Amino acid sequence: MSKKDKEVIQKLKEVGIDITKQIEKGNDPSYELPVRTLNNVFFDKKTKTIRLGDRKSTRQFLNIAHTRKFMQTMLVTSEIRKIIEQEATISIRDLYYALKHTIEGTEENSFEDQSESDPIIEDLECSLNLLREELHLAASSKGVITGKLKIKDGKDTIDLTKMGSGGWGVPSNVEPEKIEIKDLDAEYVLFIEKDAVWKRFNEDQYWKKHKCIIITGRGQPSRAERRFVQRLNKEHKLPVFALMDADPWGMYIYSVIKQGSISLSYSEEKLATPATKYIGLTVSDVETFKIPKEVTIKLNKLDVKRLNEMKKYEWFKKKEWQDEFDLMKEKAIKLELEALSKKGIRFITEKYLPQKIKSNDFLP
Amino acid sequence: MSKKDKEVIQKLKEVGIDITKQIEKGNDPSYELPVRTLNNVFFDKKTKTIRLGDRKSTRQFLNIAHTRKFMQTMLVTSEIRKIIEQEATISIRDLYYALKHTIEGTEENSFEDQSESDPIIEDLECSLNLLREELHLAASSKGVITGKLKIKDGKDTIDLTKMGSGGWGVPSNVEPEKIEIKDLDAEYVLFIEKDAVWKRFNEDQYWKKHKCIIITGRGQPSRAERRFVQRLNKEHKLPVFALMDADPWGMYIYSVIKQGSISLSYSEEKLATPATKYIGLTVSDVETFKIPKEVTIKLNKLDVKRLNEMKKYEWFKKKEWQDEFDLMKEKAIKLELEALSKKGIRFITEKYLPQKIKSNDFLP
Known part of the structure; x- marks a missing residue:
């Protein structure tokens, strides 16, 4: 059993010991x-x-x-x-x-x-200050990753430069005790919203040419993808x-990657990556x-409503974001990543992203 | 360019040549x-x-x-x-x-x-008798796989016995020209509906003890998982x-794996695996x-409605299925895979499945 597991068991035991003592008294x-x-x-300005x-x-x-x-x-x-x-990991179900x-x-x-057991797990997570992964509970994970690094996972060493067109499926638990990051030779992490776009970057071996790591959570990422990216940022x-x-929606997902979500507020210190750009x-x-302009999409009412809400979020108060939201409202358009295919199918990997990164053209 | 790609280009050219000839006339x-x-x-009794x-x-x-x-x-x-x-693969978007x-x-x-371009792609697929993957169009894929085999994908050889807790993310295109199956040492394929259950089987290294391959499509599988399983069945x-x-719902997914779906009827000969049990x-x-009985769930009205519909499907006409549907209606219960955790968290991998396979206890 790992040192971490022993610590966790000790914390769990103490819950019982404390209750027993009270009863005995x-x-x-x-x-x-x-x-x-x-x-x-609340949004903590320090962390x-x-x-x-x-x-x-x-x-x-x-x-x-x-009772x-x-x-x-x-x-x-x-x-x-x-x-x-039992050295097992199980789902909350x-x-x-x-x-x-x-x-x-x-x-x-x-x-x-299950709506009765899930909140009890959350109670434990936040009162013991442990992630559910540390309690051996597996959340769903659906992302894939490739790039210039190796993973040591149990007895297996997985070379993420040799995953073909597939990529390694991010497991639920990516805690340091379980997943070791090895031979890292990357200069940055690219967190891609959409699986289809990730596939473009993987097929073009963008991670090889640009020495980086590409990961997607296939839409709203799960805990595991966010935690793993946090580790790459904090530890490396x-x-x-x-x-x-x-x-x-894309901008909201970004905000979850960067500062977290309200529903997981009790774990965001370990899941969010505030350095994300x-x-x-x-x-x-x-x-x-x-x-x-043919490949842009008109904003609908719901988009405008969401924009107005997001403009008020504390973490979107920076001038650059307010300007972007205003411009989006003024032009009344939105744009999907795949729209760049209009400029050529490899425009996104060969021109767009390299130029954006080179010119430091990002929002905070 | 692969031989297959050249054939496909020839077919596409012929579409144009044919039209040009008509115009010239x-x-x-x-x-x-x-x-x-x-x-x-229709359901083809032969295939x-x-x-x-x-x-x-x-x-x-x-x-x-x-026009x-x-x-x-x-x-x-x-x-x-x-x-x-251009030797690229792109999404339909x-x-x-x-x-x-x-x-x-x-x-x-x-x-x-996109609702205008998607049907055109389907027209081409069925009039040329080609899968969209053969047209270099990537459908989404979301499954993972591990087990006793290796994959040759481009220059990479991926050992699916060494994927740690993650698994290899099934790519969109698993055609023989792209994905080579190597060093196969498995006796069967286990197609698991749910990701959380796949994780149980992977953590317990079921595929190692029982010499098999475990794959999940995370709910309704995508084309790639189905096509790959068909290849394992037909070629190996x-x-x-x-x-x-x-x-x-679980039984319906099974029927899609086994004989296909109406919406993809034009490709099911290459996607469905009729030998599935x-x-x-x-x-x-x-x-x-x-x-x-505490871990069983009461059937709701919608379940009963679906059961009655499914009873009428030609491919569910076999006595064993009719009996199962009748029993389900009589007992008025359904059951999730995770319910087996009530009998112990490794009951499913250590007792349930080995016994079912040993005693050939399956539905056709």
């Missing part, structure tokens, strides 16, 4: 946990990530409104310990099923459905560039690169 | 193409796949209802030829953007949106077992494996 057992509602979430504030709440066994959740927390804590001891049972002598189930000082559609697409690219 | 140029509407789709019938229609340039599509077909045919000559332009001297666009005679949720889950497993 004849007290109503209780535990504290951070409040995860919106009014305890530059979305974070959870200091507010705590207490859950008491003898408070009838808390069920109290019991569920004990079940989850104890099961996770067993899973780590597995955990729900493993723990679901009818309580003896009653008609009551321990959990009615690689700059990170995001390549997204020039539309509110937005390399494209932008509406100003249309002029700079003479992109024909 | 002073005729109204026209071409024939297979009808792709539902009434020309055991869903197929397109023999009905054809003719598209004429001077018929005002056909636009005629022009679009010529544009697409010519662009695909260029792409193959790229193709749409590459061809979108305002026709000189008019206000008219060649294509208004590997049996294929599908492991799905015991619900109408349904290894689980079934409602009868609940009794066989003593699965507690």
Whole structure:
């Protein structure tokens, strides 16, 4: 068992020991946990990530409104310990099923459905300050990666320069205890929104010519892709560039990569990469690169609504972003990455991106 | 350029030559193409796949209802030829953007949106009897694979026994000219519906202990996963077992793997794997494996509606399937793969599947 696993088990044990002590003293057992509602979430200017504030709440066994959740927390804590001891990793759905049972002598189930067990996992994550991956719970992961590095994963060494047209499927758990980064010979990371565009960059071996790493989360990236990019940035000082559609959705995904999301605020310090820069697409690219207007798309009402909301976000308050949003509204257009194919199918890998990076033409 | 690419270019050229000849003769140029509407789709008992019938229609340039599509077909045919000559592969969205332009001297666009270019691609695929991958068009692919084989892809040889916890991301194009299967030492293929379950099988190195290949399409598989499994079955005679949720959706996905879908009927001979067997889950497993009833889920109205529809499908007419559907309706339950975690987190890899395979306990 790894040192980290032992530490985690110790933390889980302490949850139980603390409760037992309270019971032995004849007290109503209780535990504290951070409040995860919106009014305890804020953008931390120091870490530059979305974070959870200091507010705590207490859950008491003898408070009838808390009893069920109290019991569920004990079940989850104890099961996770067993899973780590078995050196296995399971999905949060597995955990729900493993723990679901009818309580003896009653008609009551321990959990009615997964919407009851998921928040308990989140409680544990934030009260113990651990990622769910450290609790051996696998989130879904759907991205692929290639580039100038090797991965040591268990007994296997995977050369990400030799993945053919496929790429390595990013696993759920990319923690340092599990995934070792080796022979890194890259100068930056390119985080690409769309799988089809990633395939263009991979087919053209962009990562080879430009000494970099290319990764996609196939839309909104999962935790694993974000965590892995954070590690490349924090541990190896690689700059990170995001390549997204020039539309509110692409820009929102960028903001999640950069400072995180409200729903995962309790883990964003370990998932977000505040150093990320937005390399494209932008509406100003249309002029700079003479992109024909036929391949731009008219903004719809929903886009304008989202733009107006995003303009108010603290992390989009920088002048460059406000200008970009204003320009998008003024021109009333958005633009997909594939639109660059109008200029030639390899325009994006051979002209557009090299020029943007060379001229440091990015949004903060 | 590969031999296959040269053949494809020849076919594309012939489309143009044929039209030119007609024009030179002073005729109204026209071409024939297979009808792709539902009434020309059938289940072929010989190939055991869903197929397109023999009905054809003719598209004429001077018929005002056909002119636009005629022009679009010529544009697409010519662009695909260029792409193959550039030895590139692009997405169907790229193709749409590459061809979108305002026709000189008019206000008219060649294509208004992608819903105009996609059917033209399908026309070409079925009239030339080629897969879109053979036309260098990349469909999305999202699956992962590991197991006892190696892949030769361009200059890279990828050892699928050494992928760590990740797996190799299945690329869009797995045609023999692109992807070579090497050092195959597997006795069967396990096609797993869910990514989380695939991760369980990969973590437990099931493919190593049981000499097999494990693949998931993460839900409804894409063309590439299906095509690759077909190759393993047809070229290498590997049996294929599908492991799905015991619900109408899981069973429907199985039927797509096995005999194909109506929407891709024109390509199913190259995508479907009629030899696939349904290894689980079934409602009868609940009794066989003593699965507690708390982890089963009540059928809802939509499930029952789907079951009744599926009972009528020709390919589900076999007694074993009719019995399974009847049992499901009688018990009024469905079951997810993760429910087996109730019996222990490795129950599925250590007990359930080995026993099912050993006792040949599958549905046809």
